[in-house]
Amino acid sequence: MNKILVLPIISISTIFSACNNHTGNGGHQRETVKDSIPLCLREKIGIYEKKDAVNPPVQIEEYQYKGKRVFFFTADCCDQFNDLYDDNCKFICAPSGGYTGGGNGKCKDFSDSAKLVKLIWKSGAK
Numbered sequence: 001m002n003k004i005l006v007l008p009i010i011s012i013s014t015i016f017s018a019c020n021n022h023t024g025n026g027g028h029q030r031e032t033v034k035d036s037i038p039l040c041l042r043e044k045i046g047i048y049e050k051k052d053a054v055n056p057p058v059q060i061e062e063y064q065y066k067g068k069r070v071f072f073f074t075a076d077c078c079d080q081f082n083d084l085y086d087d088n089c090k091f092i093c094a095p096s097g098g099y100t101g102g103g104n105g106k107c108k109d110f111s112d113s114a115k116l117v118k119l120i121w122k123s124g125a126k
Contacts, residue, residue, distance in 0.1 A: 037062070037120055040089035041071055045121050048076070053124040062117040065092075065110060071120065084110065 041060055048058050054076040061072045065084070070092060073083045081094030081103060094103040095110035102108075 037071060038085060038087055038089040041073065041085065041120075044073065048123045051123075055125050057123045057125040059122040060120040062120050063114040064117060065107075065114040069117075070114070072114075076123075 037060065044058075045060070048054070056074070056076070058076045059074050061074075063070050063072055063084075069087045071085045071087070072095065073085065075082055075097055079099050080097055082097040083094050084092040084107065086092055093107035093110070095107050095114075096103045098104065103110075
């Protein structure tokens with residue numbers, strides 16, 4: 001009878017241990033997501049993580065656009081372009097932002113054709 005009780009305890013312990021090693025804590029999981037994005041955007045995240053909170057918050061979202069993985073980086077304040085980068089840190093365009101709110105006009109189809117994949121990172125807000 002003692003052998004029967006030991007086996008489930010070991011199995012449950014092993015399951016919890018495997019889950020913890022796979023996903024890590026919230027901070028570790030966040031680092032994993034950050035490691036999957038281009039270096040230029042990780043550097044921008046590092047800069048904003050050292051600054052005081054901003055309003056509106058800066059964020060980076062991953063999209064599928066024209067069959068490619070792209071990253072949309074929102075500016076931290078008014079009248080600035082919201083930039084779009086490919087996965088090699090190459091600037092593509094500014095789909096929105098600026099004085100008119102319409103970006104730089106080089107990817108007017110972004111809002112209609114791009115598909116949001118996930119939020120990669122968001123700064124703290126004031």
